[in-house]
Amino acid sequence: MPSYKPKRVAHRALARRITGLSSIVDEAIDSLETATRRERVLSDGEAEQRADLDRSTQRSTRSTDEPRCGRLLRPVHRP
Amino acid sequence: MNLDVGDYSGQYTVHDARRLKDEFRGSPRDERVVVRFASGVEQITQGHLNGTLTDLDAQLHERYEILDDRAIELKEATQKVTRRLESGRLTAAEARKEITRIGTAKRELSERAEQLRRDDAALQEMAAIDPADWEADMLQKYPALRRHLPTLTPGYLNQP
Numbered sequence: 001m002p003s004y005k006p007k008r009v010a011h012r013a014l015a016r017r018i019t020g021l022s023s024i025v026d027e028a029i030d031s032l033e034t035a036t037r038r039e040r041v042l043s044d045g046e047a048e049q050r051a052d053l054d055r056s057t058q059r060s061t062r063s064t065d066e067p068r069c070g071r072l073l074r075p076v077h078r079p
Numbered sequence: 080m081n082l083d084v085g086d087y088s089g090q091y092t093v094h095d096a097r098r099l100k101d102e103f104r105g106s107p108r109d110e111r112v113v114v115r116f117a118s119g120v121e122q123i124t125q126g127h128l129n130g131t132l133t134d135l136d137a138q139l140h141e142r143y144e145i146l147d148d149r150a151i152e153l154k155e156a157t158q159k160v161t162r163r164l165e166s167g168r169l170t171a172a173e174a175r176k177e178i179t180r181i182g183t184a185k186r187e188l189s190e191r192a193e194q195l196r197r198d199d200a201a202l203q204e205m206a207a208i209d210p211a212d213w214e215a216d217m218l219q220k221y222p223a224l225r226r227h228l229p230t231l232t233p234g235y236l237n238q239p
Contacts, residue, residue, distance in 0.1 A: 004129035006136040017150040
């Protein structure tokens with residue numbers, strides 16, 4: 001009776017498949033880094049805008065409702 | 080003239096059967112009987128070895144298919160994450176979690192592929208083994224198998 005010859009498993013094909021997967025994962029990591037930077041920029045921009053908005057809100061509130069300290073302290077000279 | 084079966088009857092491993100064939104001296108008819116018995120012992124063991132090899136081979140190819148499918152599945156999952164990330168349907172934090180999960184799965188896949196490669200090499204070595212040595216290993220590991228060894232009976236020896 002002849003001895004059974006096992007068929008070789010296609011390791012190279014599997015290795016190529018895993019290498020291809022690694023490249024795709026690397027691309028995903030690149031996209032992730034880009035997205036992270038973009039989100040950070042947007043988030044920084046939003047924070048800056050919010051800060052600007054807060055500052056301008058404070059200024060407008062002060063000018064209408066609260067008298068400025070400097071004006072109160074300045075002596076009034078009348079002719 | 081019949082053989083003196085008292086000297087030769089019993090259970091035979093392949094090594095024993097080969098020794099019997101080499102050392103037996105008798106009439107041409109008796110020698111033919113012994114040669115036929117020894118050949119039968121070899122064939123039985125080769126048949127068992129072939130059965131084991133066939134099963135292991137099928138298991139390896141099944142594992143290969145599973146790993147190949149897993150690689151495809153992970154590739155598609157990665158591409159989907161990238162597409163959703165780039166189209167803004169996924170935040171960077173969510174994508175990071177997904178990519179970390181895929182990275183872990185990929186490492187596991189590589190390890191399993193490496194194990195498969197080693198097991199395949201071991202199977203190729205096993206296929207090249209002498210059935211007599213394989214049988215000796217099996218009997219050492221599982222002594223109870225000795226009960227199933229081919230038996231040389233008086234009836235076999237004295238058949239016409």
